[in-house]
Every structure is written in C-alpha cells, then in structure tokens.
Amino acid sequence: MPRVQVFDMNGEKLKQMNISKEIFGIEPNAVVMHAAVVNYLANQRQGTQSTLTRTEVRGGGRKPWRQKGTGHARQGSIRAPQWRHGGVALGPKPRDYSYSLNKKVKRLALKSALSSKVLDKNLIVVDNINLEEYKTKAVINMFKALEVNGKALVVTPEVNEKLVKSANNIPGVKTTLVNTLNVYDILNHDNLVMTVDAVKKIEEVYA
Numbered sequence: 001m002p003r004v005q006v007f008d009m010n011g012e013k014l015k016q017m018n019i020s021k022e023i024f025g026i027e028p029n030a031v032v033m034h035a036a037v038v039n040y041l042a043n044q045r046q047g048t049q050s051t052l053t054r055t056e057v058r059g060g061g062r063k064p065w066r067q068k069g070t071g072h073a074r075q076g077s078i079r080a081p082q083w084r085h086g087g088v089a090l091g092p093k094p095r096d097y098s099y100s101l102n103k104k105v106k107r108l109a110l111k112s113a114l115s116s117k118v119l120d121k122n123l124i125v126v127d128n129i130n131l132e133e134y135k136t137k138a139v140i141n142m143f144k145a146l147e148v149n150g151k152a153l154v155v156t157p158e159v160n161e162k163l164v165k166s167a168n169n170i171p172g173v174k175t176t177l178v179n180t181l182n183v184y185d186i187l188n189h190d191n192l193v194m195t196v197d198a199v200k201k202i203e204e205v206y207a
Contacts, residue, residue, distance in 0.1 A: 001018050001019070001020075001021050001025070002018070002019050002021060002024050002025045002118055003016045003017065003018055003019070004016070004017050004019055004118070004123060004125050005017075005125070006125045006126070006127055006196060007124065007125065007126055007127065007145075007146055008126065008127050008128075009126060009127075009128075009129060009130070009142045009145065010142075010145050011144075011145030011146050011147070014127055017125060017196065017199070019118070019199060019203070020203045020207060022111070022206075022207065023111050023114060023115075023202060023203055023206050023207070024111075024114050024115055024118045024123070025115060025118065026111055026112065026115045027112075027115070028112040028113070028115050028116040028119065029108060029109070029112045030112075032105050032108050032109040032112060033109050033112050033113055033116075033183055033187065035101060035105060035109065036101065036105070036106060036109035036110070036113075036182075036183040036184070037183055037184050037187065039099065039100075039101050040182055040183065040184040041184065042097045042098060042099060043097070043098040043099075045097040045098075047094055047095045047096055047097050048094055049092045049093075049094070050091075050092065050093055050094050051087075051088040051091030051092060051093070052087050052088060052091075053087045053088060053089075053091070054077065054079050054080055054081060054086060054087030054089075055087070056087060057079045057085070057086065057087040058079075059078065059079055059085075060077040060078045060079025060080070060083075060086075061077070063075070063076055063077070064077070064078050106183075107206060109183045110181070110182070110183055110186075110206065111206065112183075113183045113186040113187055114186065114192075114202070116187075117186065117192045122190060122191050122192060123192050123194065124146055124148065124191060124192065124193045124194070125194055125195070125196060125199060126142075126146070126193060126194070126195050126196070127195070127196055128195060128196070128197075129142070129154075129156065129160065129163055129195055131160075131162040131163055131166055133162065134162050134165050134166055135166055136166050136167070136169045136170060138166060139163065139166045139167045139170060139173070140170065143170075143173075146193070148191050148193065149190070149191070150172065150189075150190030150191060151172035151173070151174075151188070151189040151190045151191070152172065152173050152174075152189055152190065152191040152192075152193055153173075153174050153175075153176060153185050153186060153188075153189035153191070153192050153193065154167060154173065154174070154175045154176070154193045154194075155175075155176055155177070155178060155181060155192065155193070155194040155195070155198045156175065156176075156177060156178075156194075156195055156197075156198055157177070157178050157195065157197045157198045157200075157201045158177065159177065160175075163175060172189075174189065178198050178201045178202055178205070179205075181202070
C-alpha cells in the first residue's frame with residue numbers, strides 16, 4: 001500500500017499516511033488519460049462559430065448577365081463564393097462538440113492521473129488548510145513552506161471561501177473540490193495539493 005507524508009501548513013512533517021493502492025497506486029494508462037483530456041476539451045467548446053452562406057449574404061438575387069453571348073463565364077449570383085463579398089462555401093455553423101465517455105474509462109483515467117502524481121512525487125498532502133483571513137500572502141507562504149514550485153491544483157472536500165478567494169490572485173494556482181476533480185486539471189498542473197479529508201473522500205467515492 002502506497003504511503004505519503006502528511007504536512008501541516010508550515011511545511012512540518014506530521015505523519016505517514018496510507019493511501020489506496022486501487023486509486024493512487026495503479027499503472028497509469030496514457031491512452032485513457034488522453035481520451036479523457038480530449039473529451040474534456042471538446043466539452044468546453046462553445047460551438048458558436050458561424051459563417052454566412054450564399055443564401056444568407058445580402059444581395060445577389062438577380063443574375064448578373066445573361067447565360068450566353070457575353071464572353072464571360074456563366075454566373076447565377078454575385079454572392080456566390082468565388083465573388084468578392086460572396087458567401088462562404090462549407091464554412092462552420094453552430095454545432096455541439098460535446099460527447100460522453102464510458103463511465104469505466106473516466107474512472108480509470110482519473111485513477112491513472114492520480115497515480116501518475118504519486119509516481120512523480122508531485123502529490124502533497126496537507127493535514128488541514130485553515131486561513132484566519134482572506135489573504136493571498138498566507139497561501140503563498142504555505143506553498144513556500146511545502147516547496148510547491150510551478151502550477152498547483154489545490155483540492156478540498158468542501159468549499160473553503162477564504163482559500164478560494166486568497167488563491168485566486170496567484171498565477172498558475174487553481175482550487176477545486178473532490179466532486180469536480182477532473183483529469184485535465186490534474187495533468188495541467190505540476191503539483192497536486194490535497195487535504196487529508198479530500199484524500200479520504202476520493203477513496204470513499206472511487207473505491
């Protein structure tokens with residue numbers, strides 16, 4: 001069973017903690033993690049891009065010249081795609097890019113992402129994160145004490161308003177909850193900072 005060090009907010013070592021091998025100790029599957037990231041990014045797309053076709057561009061109702069005898073190529077409208085100010089041929093139209101993944105694939109991808117952080121020694125477990133006031137410097141000092149370098153994802157079991165608002169101003173730092181945790185955020189951040197309660201809740205949900 002994998003073991004991780006538990007720290008306090010000042011970077012002091014408190015104890016060793018056992019974590020679930022089925023969630024944090026599996027062999028990471030790169031294929032399903034890639035599928036989960038592609039799915040997440042596709043679901044974020046708004047799909048609102050739109051171009052005007054020849055039927056939607058203003059004008060062009062009259063045939064510009066007769067069919068034969070002018071020496072010009074035959075034309076039916078001055079709003080056809082080959083004309084300046086004409087409509088766009090085969091351009092994008094509003095569409096829904098979202099699709100769903102198999103539930104087992106999503107679970108395996110999340111477990112793989114969590115296990116990859118443990119393998120890379122980028123999982124940092126904190127006993128508790130208690131801020132006395134809304135202060136960005138308090139979160140920065142905590143990261144310095146924990147030797148967190150680069151982008152960091154902070155995971156808590158429930159909403160901690162002081163932490164969320166204090167961390168909002170720090171570039172590369174994002175806070176999230178256990179029930180909204182996703183593979184893209186885990187892989188997109190260098191460090192995964194979790195509280196002990198968050199780890200236990202993840203083990204309860206995905207065991």
